Amino acid sequence: MEGAKETSSELSQTPQTTTMMIPDAGDERETRTAKGLSQFSQTLQTITASSAPETSVKVADDKLPERVQWVLNAPEPPGLWSRLQNGISETLENMFRCLEQHRMSRTLESIFPILSWGKLYNKKLFRNDFLAGLTLASLCIPQSIGYATLAKLHPQYGLYTSVVPPLLYAILGTSREIAIGPVAVVSLLLSSMIQKLEDPAENPVSYTGLVITVTFFAGVFQAAFGVFRLGFLVDFLSHAAIVGFMAGAAIMIGLQQLKGLLGITNFTNKTDIISVIKSVWRSVHNSWNPFNFILGCSFLSFILITKFLGQRKKKLFWLSTVAPLISVILSTLIVFLTRADKHGVKIVKHIKSGLNPISIHQLQFTGEHTAEAAKIGLVVAIVALTEALAVGRSFASVKGYHLDGNKEMVAMGVMNIAGSLTSCYVATGSFSRTAVNFSAGCETVVSNIVMAVTVIISLELFTRLLYFTPIAILASIILSALPGLIDLNEAYNIWKLDKLDFFACVGAFFGVLFASVEIGLLVAVGMSFAKILLSTIQTGTETLGRIPGTDIFVDINQYPVAVEIPGVLVTRTKSALLCFANANVIKERIMQVATRKQEVDAKENADGRIQLVVFDMSNLMNIDTTALSSLEELHKNLAEKDIEFAITNPRWQVIHKLRMANIVKNIGRRVFLTVGEAIDACLIAKMA
């Protein structure tokens, strides 16, 4: 046993015997041990104890080959402060580049894109946009009312939100197909998070005020992201996580529509699937009126059937887009004529008519919930931006133009800020409505203007017609839009491509279903980052071999043609970071492989044992203090077994730290540019 052998040979040593690390046994020993010297300290103390670190001294040793001198004499990489300064100045430079390069008129055009394409507008384009706008409006009026109810607001707020934001987006935005308005997921997110602060049933006025305040904060955050080019924050929701999150949210929204479909009065406020199913079960057993359900289901079937037919035959596409409006009209007539509301069918009742009232007085900047509202605003801002950018980018790529993400974010931000001042809540682009817009033949964002104008006319003249509209119809219209949010095909593709990505997807899905929407989102973000972390702290190593006839060393598993060099172990870490989380295990793994190969080779060939370990650092991003210590230990342990150690191709930050910690000196300056050089130099030195 290793321990026993060492014990027997060292037990005879007196405590005064020291290794080469501690110069003077007596006093030094007490001094250092009294301070509790750790292994790291030994490494790090050499920085202050020895002469100035090598970074200030150019290595001009003629005995060292030229290439090694290049490696060792690399200039000092920028420190943390200068990198921060660079980052900030780059951002400012980007921000002001458009002002520097463009003339004033072009600047106005870049801020208000409508001025640029507006010049080229003509009648034909307007005809297509007009038709698309009407189609949009026919879908959007019932949907907006339904989404407002989902957000636990009065129905007219949905209509307000389809007026002001689209108009502002038309002036500032660059996507040509996107359809702006309230969306299902954001409405659910708002109600789910804000009802924890204020109960919408007990305090509807302050609840509404909070929603509007959150909208204001969301707009501010979105505009700030655009102005300061913080768009990358939106990227923090990985695609797989979004797929899972959307699917979960769609199911939650669908379950909440059961309230409307079944005509339930008392419904749980909780958003997890167990509570909702319990609530439905209770209501169904207590008091249930079948008329809501019949009405809702029949028109839901109608809408779904027309959708299906529209996908099959192009000509019937028009039918599928007006189906929601037809359902609303027909069902309102039915209820009006039969006075079904007296038989238990729940109806919308009074929708306040007239345009958007100013809502500045409803903003709550000094209440107790303001900090919470800001936090919710940030979350909603990111989710809304994610959806809008995804929609905008995918349709832009279909049409073949480039969408400027930062401009879009500024447009979204301004439209939500303005919306919060005019009784709107958070609006963004929705997939289903944009798809309808696109298929209806929209050319530019004027279709949104047409839609907004139509909604204005409806608000002024037609709200009374919606008195008898059954809530079940709104529920069925929302339900018909949900299958688009659940993309099973996508989930399958993710499973095929990357299993860990799939787990993030599934985690987000179940998080939304069984906990809450916010927790589902948190799980989505958390799993996305956990995946990054796991791949960075992995502890695998790869063995490299030479491609015959070349000087190129590659992974022998990836390239079966590669051949290992007998007597040499060329190794590389799978991870790109040698840090506290994996340095120790990697060190032990390399030792294991080197000594195991030693045993194997020794059995086959007396001279076949490993004589040299070459550590290829070409893929290492960085190395921390713990890893520096592990490297020194590795060198020491290998030396005890009479195995040489060399490092090749370290990158900038890595070579800088290796020199700062004097590891280069301690391993005898065996740092080379290529693996071939390292092998030649070390084996030649060994034979000499």
Added chain:
Amino acid sequence: MEGAKETSSELSQTPQTTTMMIPDAGDERETRTAKGLSQFSQTLQTITASSAPETSVKVADDKLPERVQWVLNAPEPPGLWSRLQNGISETLENMFRCLEQHRMSRTLESIFPILSWGKLYNKKLFRNDFLAGLTLASLCIPQSIGYATLAKLHPQYGLYTSVVPPLLYAILGTSREIAIGPVAVVSLLLSSMIQKLEDPAENPVSYTGLVITVTFFAGVFQAAFGVFRLGFLVDFLSHAAIVGFMAGAAIMIGLQQLKGLLGITNFTNKTDIISVIKSVWRSVHNSWNPFNFILGCSFLSFILITKFLGQRKKKLFWLSTVAPLISVILSTLIVFLTRADKHGVKIVKHIKSGLNPISIHQLQFTGEHTAEAAKIGLVVAIVALTEALAVGRSFASVKGYHLDGNKEMVAMGVMNIAGSLTSCYVATGSFSRTAVNFSAGCETVVSNIVMAVTVIISLELFTRLLYFTPIAILASIILSALPGLIDLNEAYNIWKLDKLDFFACVGAFFGVLFASVEIGLLVAVGMSFAKILLSTIQTGTETLGRIPGTDIFVDINQYPVAVEIPGVLVTRTKSALLCFANANVIKERIMQVATRKQEVDAKENADGRIQLVVFDMSNLMNIDTTALSSLEELHKNLAEKDIEFAITNPRWQVIHKLRMANIVKNIGRRVFLTVGEAIDACLIAKMA
């Protein structure tokens, strides 16, 4: 403006015009858009839509050079399931290797190292160990009582903890210098976390039972880590974070000793610095007896002076080690003779004599706090292991032998489990006591046995003598051990080597001071991992140039000799992961650099514009679905500007995914082994 130009050229296109991505305009368009096709879906759908992915088809195109074939025909890397299986079988293999390779007696020796070195024991070793053990005991008796009070337990529990754990460690452990017993940081951690569940003042019995239950769980976790070789979990506290955490904990412990030094009765239970200082202020102004303070301070000065002298002169070392014992004896005499306890000096009073009582009945496995206790046990297990392994490893490296981390963990676990059954709380190795042990000349772990026996004798015979020991003395003994925990030198070294590491250190320090010990620990771990995350999602790119006379391409900033190739941009990401968090920004950055260089080169030289972008992927660990999509976009955007695109040296997982997503095909199979080949091939093709 780019947008305007595109708009004018495309506004004339009817909606039916499509890009090359969508085969049939009409039906396909409605189908795909109706499903809300996202950009990612377009990429991913090609997997299922097109023929079988390329991984199953070997590329045997003779037109492709041999090397490119090697790159493209790499065998399929192991999937997630097979990697999991490998990991588990490797762990099991490691676990049973000692049973396979060694005979039964050697297996017993490996489990009980005492059997191996016990054979070689002799009188001389015993003499040194005996002296070291007595020295240890003289320090450890007052310290243990003080630490037990820190853990808010009755004093005798500290003495119990210095009996059973050291004895068990001597049988199972492999470190020869470590001194086992209660330690300050763990005692603080225990009291800080457990007092939230039970108040030690109101329910001392159930509080003690909880402490013992936590000890049991900690032991179980530690043993499990050792058996299942989960030692890497302990590595998750980076060195810098530990330095900060220890320093903060030392200051907190010091402040809590003010209670003993000043003789305060009512002390806050909170562990943050503001509450403690407030509590001290209040007590000092209300009722303060100066005798405690005078007694404590004078002996504290005495101990510190002897320590200082002992560091300077080797001969006076003995004085510094027995100083605590002398202080206890002298102060007890003083209080006994002057009956100072009647004048307000707080004394220890009655310490229950007799050996460790069995405490199985005190374990709470069915109470309300059991789950919490298990959680606390896990945290304490990791902190205790971290300290013990750090101590053991650093002294083992000084002496020159190798410590088996997993065996140590099993030894710690068993000793704590046994301790929990015999009224001990969590014991581990402490730096200060191990340093004393080492400097006192210990040879083997027998010094721990000697210490334990001495404590047993004291428990049986001498506890009555400690009746009049002032608490202020215990406080000063603890205070004298604290400077060893605050390593300013180390912190300075960390600052010099890695600024971000230093922030983790400082964050942990302030977390402990201003929030609580647990939060400080959480901040330590969190910042360590945040640092990893930040370096992995960084968005920088590096430009590579050729070293003259070679075929090697290196970072032009790191190697000033390297020369860029005119007309070619060879780029590499700083990060090793192309994922959702950075893919988009990196893509835009590469586009920016390629087009900016284009402008710069064009001004200088009409033919100097970039014609080729080579993306060197030799450092990329992995690539996710979002990044695959960004790569396709990059290729498309570059093609629009008439710039070629090539990829070089992808690693195993990366080339596999590139082929699965058909990106290799989409970029015209421009995947090469080296940058040189890529440049030659693409420029030749361009000229032809």
